[in-house]
Amino acid sequence: MIRVSFTKFLDFVAQNGEPKATTALSAWRQSNTPYDPATDYHRRVRQTIINYEKTQNVPDWDAFIEAQNPKKQKNFKxxxxxxxxxxxxxxxxxxxxxxxxxxxxxxxxxxxNPELGLVLDGQKTAIKLFLNRNKLSKLKAQMAGLLMQQALGTNNEGTKFAIFDVKADSLHVYSGASEKLSYLLVGEAAHLSAMLSAIRQTD
Incomplete structure (x- = not known):
C-alpha cells in the first residue's frame, strides 16, 4: 500500500478527465521516490511556523528567508x-x-497530519497548513476537513479541524459534511485506488 500526500489527494478530488490520471501517476512515482529534504521547500517554512507557535519565540524571518535558495526567497517572504x-x-x-x-x-x-494545534478563542483547533499559490477551493477545503474528521475525530472529541490557506489569508474550519460529500469521498478514494492498481500492474 502506497502513501499519497494529503494535498495530492485533494488535487485528485478536484480534477476531471485526464488530469486525474496525471495526478494518480504522480502519486505513484512520488511514493517510489526516496524522500529528499533538500527539495522539500514547504517543509522548511512549516517547521519554522511550528517552532514559532510551540515556543512563542518570534522567528528571525529575514535570516530564515536569506538562508533559502534565492529563487525561492520571494515566495518564502x-x-x-x-x-x-x-x-x-x-x-x-x-x-x-x-x-x-x-x-x-x-x-x-x-x-x-495537521501541523498546528492551537487553542483559538478557547477552542482547540488542529490546523493543516496549505501553502500553495493557487487558492484553496471550497471543495478542497471541505474534503480536507472531512478527512481530518474521519481520521482524527473519534479520539479527539472537542477538537475542531481546519485547513489554513496562508496565501489567501483564509482559515477554513470544518463544520460537518453533507451526505453527498461523504459519498464523494468514498467514490474518489475508490477511483484513485482503481487507477493505482492499474498503474501497479503496468509499471
Whole structure:
C-alpha cells in the first residue's frame, strides 16, 4: 500500500478527465521516490511556523528567508508576511500537540497530519497548513476537513479541524459534511485506488 500526500489527494478530488490520471501517476512515482529534504521547500517554512507557535519565540524571518535558495526567497517572504499578518489578528493563542493518524483506502494511505494545534478563542483547533499559490477551493477545503474528521475525530472529541490557506489569508474550519460529500469521498478514494492498481500492474 502506497502513501499519497494529503494535498495530492485533494488535487485528485478536484480534477476531471485526464488530469486525474496525471495526478494518480504522480502519486505513484512520488511514493517510489526516496524522500529528499533538500527539495522539500514547504517543509522548511512549516517547521519554522511550528517552532514559532510551540515556543512563542518570534522567528528571525529575514535570516530564515536569506538562508533559502534565492529563487525561492520571494515566495518564502510572501508566505511569512501573510502568516504574520494573520497571527496579529488573532487573540491569545495556546499550543497543544496536534493529533495525527492515517486514513486508508484499498490501495493507498494518507497521512493526516495537521501541523498546528492551537487553542483559538478557547477552542482547540488542529490546523493543516496549505501553502500553495493557487487558492484553496471550497471543495478542497471541505474534503480536507472531512478527512481530518474521519481520521482524527473519534479520539479527539472537542477538537475542531481546519485547513489554513496562508496565501489567501483564509482559515477554513470544518463544520460537518453533507451526505453527498461523504459519498464523494468514498467514490474518489475508490477511483484513485482503481487507477493505482492499474498503474501497479503496468509499471
Amino acid at each position: 510572501d508566505t511569512a508576511e501573510r502568516y504574520v499578518k494573520w497571527r496579529k489578528k488573532t487573540n491569545e493563542i495556546q499550543w497543544f500537540d496536534p493529533p495525527k493518524a492515517d486514513w486508508s483506502s484499498s490501495e493507498f494511505q494518507i497521512s493526516v
